[in-house]
Amino acid sequence: MAGPPPQSVPLQERLLRLAKTLQFAWFVGHVSLLLCTLRYGLSYITFHANSRWARFSYRTAFIAAAVTYGIVVYKGYRARMRQGKQTGALAVLTDENVQYLGAPTSSNTRRCRRLTRYV
Numbered sequence: 001m002a003g004p005p006p007q008s009v010p011l012q013e014r015l016l017r018l019a020k021t022l023q024f025a026w027f028v029g030h031v032s033l034l035l036c037t038l039r040y041g042l043s044y045i046t047f048h049a050n051s052r053w054a055r056f057s058y059r060t061a062f063i064a065a066a067v068t069y070g071i072v073v074y075k076g077y078r079a080r081m082r083q084g085k086q087t088g089a090l091a092v093l094t095d096e097n098v099q100y101l102g103a104p105t106s107s108n109t110r111r112c113r114r115l116t117r118y119v
Contacts, residue, residue: 022071025067026071026072029064029065029071030064030068032061032064033061036057036061036064039057040054040058043057073092073095073098076095076097077092
């Protein structure tokens with residue numbers, strides 16, 4: 001992680017440099033995720049979960065979560081590349097962040113089996 005830019009650089013230039021980093025994109029994604037989740041939660045509590053704003057909030061929160069998750073996976077991949085480790089598809093699939101996305105846990109698998117018996 002790079003250090004802060006020198007103080008001799010104008011504020012506008014420092015803000016532009018900050019806005020171009022993945023860390024800032026991750027931060028903006030999390031802030032928008034929190035705001036959209038709160039907005040959707042408010043719609044759900046007030047029984048307006050099918051309104052246009054609720055759908056927009058839900059979809060925006062979903063996209064923000066996917067983008068921030070993608071940034072985390074990409075940064076892990078980039079770190080492995082810099083260390084000279086294996087960077088193929090198998091290496092990406094064995095990353096714990098990627099496995100967290102798709103692999104069901106044993107308790108979820110049992111719960112799904114129980115639910116499918118009744119359907």
